[in-house]
Amino acid sequence: MGLNGKLVASLEVKCGGHLFHDLYQTSCHHVSNISPEKIHHFNIHEGDDIKAGSVIGWKFNHNGKVNVTKQLIEAIDDEKKSITWKVIEGDTLEQYSAFTITASFENNWATWTFVYEKKTEDTPEPISLLGFLLDVTKDIEAHLHKEIKAF
Structure with missing residues (x-):
């Protein structure tokens, strides 16, 4: 069994994926308003805004437990509508030695990719965390769809 x-x-x-990309690139702090049961807080730890090299943090409810994460924004690709975050602190690193999240919002698709290294072979795959992000994506879609209909 591999650990990667x-x-x-x-x-x-x-x-449309471009609306998701815009939200995550410019207005992450609104995600906690859109999905308050899941996302409690967002903040920027290092950097003036959301760009490659900035360090951000999230506080969220996953599997009935409040979790925190601190992430380095490794890359933002406006052409591909993608953002890559490397987890550098927080609850996720209790089970994983390395964890990177990439979100791509091309056309009408939201794609979440996790690349990770488990600390032990007994560590579960992060399937529930992936499901959590899909649920947040559905909350954001409902919110954006409502805003579009309002115009």
Whole structure:
């Protein structure tokens, strides 16, 4: 059994991926307003805004437990509508030695990719965390769809 893994999940989003990319690139702090039961807080630890090299933090409810994470924004690709975060602190690193998240919002698809290294062979695959992000994606889609209909 290997300790390295990769999980990928895609979800069709009817309101267009560019709106998701814009939200995550410029207005992450709104995600806690859109999905308050899941996301409690967002902040920027290092850097003036959301760009490659900035360090951000999230406080969220996953599996009935409040979790925190601190992430380095490794890359933002406006052409591919993708953002890559490397987890550098927090609850995720209790089970994983390395954990990188990439979100791609091309066309009408939201795709989440996890690349990770488990600390032990007994560590579970992060499937529930991936499901959590898909649920947040659905909350954001419902919110954006409502805003589009309002215009």
